[in-house]
Amino acid sequence: MNGWGELDRFLHTDPRDVGCEEAMAMLHVYVELVAQDAGAEQRYPGIAAHLRACGPCSDDYEGLLAAICDPSDGGDEGPRIGPLS
C-alpha cells in the first residue's frame, strides 16, 4: 500500500466500530465463532470493524485465536479432577 492508501486507511473510521471495551468484553465469544468459521463478522460487525482498526485489540485477538487453535491446547481435557481424572 502506498502513502495515500495508508493515510486513507488510517483516517477511515467505521461508525459500526464498538471500541476496545466492548470488543474485549466479547472477544472470547468472537474468537470461537472465528475458529468454527461460524460467521463471527456477520454476527458481530462492530467488533470486526474495531479489530480492523485497532492494533492492540487486533493483537489480543490474534493471540487468543492462536491459543484456542493450538493443537496442544489442554482445554478439552478439563481440569483432570473428579469425573475427568
Place this chain on the structure above:
Amino acid sequence: MATPHRSSSAAPAARASLDAESGEWLRALRGSRAERQAAIERLHALLLRIARNEVNRRGARLSVTGPELDDLAHQAADDALLAITAKIDDFRGESRFTTWAYKFVILEVSAKIGRHFWRDPGVRLEAEDWERLPDRLGFDPAKESEWRDLLAALRRAVEEELTERQRRIFVALVLTGVPLDALAIEMESNRNAIYKTLFDARRKLRAVLTANGYLNDDISRRP
C-alpha cells in the same frame, strides 16, 4: 466521541448452557479445598503455557528476551489466575471456560508489555517527528512533490483543528510511535479512552482534508 461505539448487534443469551468441560472446571473451582487446589494448579499451568506462547509470539517486536520474557509470562499467568478466580461468577457459558480464561492471560500479557515499554522507551513523548511521517506512511521520497501539500495540510489540521488531548495522543501514537497501551499507562487512562480520542481525531482530520480537496469520501485523491 459522537458515538460510533454502539452495542454489538448480536448479543448472546445471558447464560448459555455449559459444555461438559466448562461445567467440570466450574465444579472443580468451586469444589472442596483439595479439588479447588488441584484445579487451580492445572489452570495455572495452562495459563502459563498460553502466556509463554503469547510473549514469544510478540517477542520479535519487544526489547525483552530470555529470562525476563519468561518472568513476564509468569507474572501474566499469576495475575490472570487471580482475576479469573475472583470473577468466576461472571463466566456465563458463552464460550468454553478455557477460552474465557485464556482471554485474561492474553490481556495481562498486553498490559505488562505496555508497562514494560517505559523501562526503556527510546522516545520522548512530546517529540514531534513530522519528518518520519512520510516514511511511516509509505510515501515515495522521489515523488515528494505529489504528497508534500497533503502532509502539510495534515500537519496544519493536527495543529489547528484537534483539541489539546487529541493532538497529544495523535503525536504520541502516530509521530512518536508510542504503543497505545503504553500511552494509556503514561496518561493514566485506558486503551478504550485513548482509542476513542484518536477515533474522533481521525474523523476530524479526514473531514478537514476532504473539505480542502485532499481526500474524498470514497478514496484518497491520488496523483
